[in-house]
Amino acid sequence: MIQxxxxxxxxxxxxxxVVMAPMFLVSGPEMVIAGCKKGVVGTFPALNQRTSEGFEQWLIQITEALTTFEQETGKKAAPFGVNLITHPSNPRMEADLALCIKYKVPLIITALGAMRSVTDQVHQYGGVVFHDAINIRHARKAADANVDGIIAVSAGAGGHAGAINPFALIEEIRGFWTKTLLLGGCINRGHQIHAAQVMGADLAYVGTRFINTLESRAPEGHKTMILESTADDVVHTPAVTGVPSNFMKQSLLNSGYDMKALLDQGHIDFGKKLTPSGSDSSKAWQDVWSAGHGVSGIKNIVSCEQLIEQLVLEYKNSNCR
Incomplete structure (x- = not known):
């Protein structure tokens, strides 16, 4: 067994x-609670709630549900986490961070900017900070910000993904990083979680596979498209959100994107992207569906409980080989 x-x-x-990756408009309290009860770290983006007030209600819901679970079963739930976009264009960052501090959220996942000030505030209440990194430069910035874990988001991951092979990315980061390291990208099965550890990661960062669960907030069309897609149906482009990301080609076509223009650099502005549904800018978040190359291995829609039990069994069997 790997330690x-x-x-x-x-x-x-x-x-x-396993850490369940936070997925925009997909992850919610239902999926987080189900994952934590089964021993997987459940996370969600703060911006999945359209206001800080709504975000606070989700924190209360999750905290109370996990506290009740532990009291009734005598078992410890896995920690839960919140993804904070720390880019300057996010107008809610300070307010949402204050709520995370208020409710002592066990894990904060920062993205699009590693900030020592955020890490220090989370450490003050005993929380943990992980940071997304798609390359060695981002990883070193995260280390300078004194984070507790670096998430190596490799080629083929869903959402804001990198373009570096996971073998190379893990090797480069492990050259200087001795704390917790996570690997994200095309991890659907228990033996793949084991493989990530063999490569040098401590935890697997699993996103796309959890889209096709009953607790996922993804629309049925999103889930069906995943069942019908292969890795060739995923497009890596900065044109949608301003950050290079992986999206399903058919959803881009359905939303009217010019496929020839998808390599054009977009503009990052989370204030604009958070405008009410119905405006043109909301299309980037609601009509275009993200997924990684791992769509190739997803053939069904199951509950989080069923999926995690399958992952645990596969993981244990792979360790016995």
């Missing part, structure tokens, strides 16, 4: 070394 480098607060709380 993972995990935050001290997480010891004996995971059934499998």
């Amino acid at each position: 993972s480098i995990l935050p001290e607060q997480w010891q004996d709380r995971l059934s499998i070394p």
Whole structure:
């Protein structure tokens, strides 16, 4: 059995070394609670709630549900986490961070800007900070910000993904990083989680596979498109959100995107992107569906409980080979 480098607060709380990646407009309290109860770190983006007031209600819902679970079962739930976009264009960053501090959210996942000030505030209440990194430059910035874990988002991951092979990305980061390291990109099965650890990661960062669960907030069309897609149906482009990301080609076509223009650099502005549904800018978030190359291995829609039990069994079997 491979020994993972995990935050001290997480010891004996995971059934499998997996963090459920936060997915925009897909992850919600239902999926987070279901994952944490089964020993997987459940996370969601703060911006999945359209206001900070709504975000606070989700924090209350998750905290109360997991507290009740532990009281009734005598078992420890896995920690839960919140993804904060720390880019200057996010107008809610400070307000949402204040709520995370208020409710002592166990894990904060920062993206689009590693900030020492955020890390320090989370550490003050005993929380943990992980940061997304698609290359060695981002990883070193995260290390300078004193984060507790670096998420190596490799080629083929869903959402804001990198373009570097996972073998190379893990090798480069491990050259200087001795704390918790996560690997994201095309991880659907238990033996792939084991493989990530063999490569040098401590935890697998699994996103796309959880889109096709009953607790996912993705529309049925999104889930069906995943069932029908292969890796060739995923397009890596900065044109939608301003950051290079992976999206399903058919959803881009359905939304009227010019396929020839998809390599044009977009503009990052989360204030504009958070305008009410119905405006043109909301199309980037609601009509275009993200997924990674892992769509190739997804053939069904199951509950989080069923999926995690399958992952645990596959993981244990792969460790016995």
